[in-house]
Amino acid sequence: MLLQDFGARVLCATPSYALAIAEVAEKEGVDLRRSKLRIGIFGAEPWSEAMRKEIQRRLGLKAIDLYGLSEILGPGVACECEEAQAGLHGWEDHFIFEVIDPESGKPVAEGAQGELVITTLTKEALPMLRYRTRDVTRLSTERCACGRSHVRIKRITGRNDDMLIIRGVNVYPSQVEAALVGVPDVAPHYQLVVERKGAMDHLTVEVEIAPGSAAAHPMVAQSVKHNIKSLIGVTAEVIVKQPGEVPRSMGKAVRVRDLRPRQP
Ligand SMILES: [Zn+2]
Known part of the structure; x- marks a missing residue:
């Protein structure tokens, strides 16, 4: 494959599959860092900051985190910005995000870790009220360096x-x-x-x-x-x-x- 023919700028995959792609490319002698790929949007499984660095290094792109779940709408419930890469911007005009204590079901203080709960505001036919995602994270309402003011969902560290x-x-x-x-x-x-x-x-x-x-x-x-x-x-x-x-x-x-x- 000629790298100049590989015109895609954005790769969307699970983070583990992105690394599998890097592995095959390296084995075939293809340097993906010289491709036109600029951004990678990765989600559907928890991944770490260390994994982000590894993906960025091997694929030569900016790796950003994507969050979604099929019960709500699939990928796109929240996404990081490429400017800050510091938490997933939740689309608050479509969803209410809460973090609760999984034992008591009560909301935790902002910034504390707990289970993410989502309510849909604009979803028709199958709206979800306080849907328990089982995903463990924290919320921040601090304004992001990119200027967006929507709540940020910090990295999902795992599932309950x-x-x-x-x-x-x-x-x-x-x-x-x-x-x-x-x-x-x-x-x-x-x-x-x-x-x-x-x-x-x-x-x-x-x-x-x-x-x-x-x-x-x-x-x-x-x-x-x-x-x-x-x-x-x-x-x-x-x-x-x-x-x-x-x-x-x-x-x-x-x-x-x-x-x-x-x-x-
Ligand atoms: Zn941002």
Whole structure:
């Protein structure tokens, strides 16, 4: 493919799929940083700031966050601006956004973390009143550097039902992602495997060595383990796999394999 023929300026995908595209391009010797791609709009799964930097570096574009859910209208409920990349501008002329305590159902103070709740104002036929999204985030009414004044939904850090409790510690896959994206020699593909060993939860994080890296796997495993422990406070076993061994997804990435027996 000749890069000058690739005229698209905007790429819209899940963040994990954007990285899969980067990976294939690198393997084929195509430098996407020299393409005309300028903006990437990524959503449909939680992703970290570290992942944003990685995508921007490898695809040579500005990566902005998009939020939506099919129950409301699909992608486009809120989107970051390219000027600030600092939270998703919620379209308040169409929606009311609230953040609540998932236990009590009461709204939390502005800036506190909780579950995002959306009410539609202009949706016809199937309006939604205080729809509980299960997505965990914070709201800010501070004016954005771009000048827009609509409420900003901060980065979605996970879903209520995504949260793993490992030996009493709350763990979101996006935290593990942030812990490993900065480690040299590690590719940003990973899966969390949770098992019950005796009475204890056991977390294994499967990561991949970066293509072309000559680093010793045990050394890489040790760095990832250290980062996870210091950032999240949980001890994990880390398995370093060969490039391509962690399963890729065409849609939303599957980050967790929870093999613990279900509670009766
Ligand atoms: Zn803005």
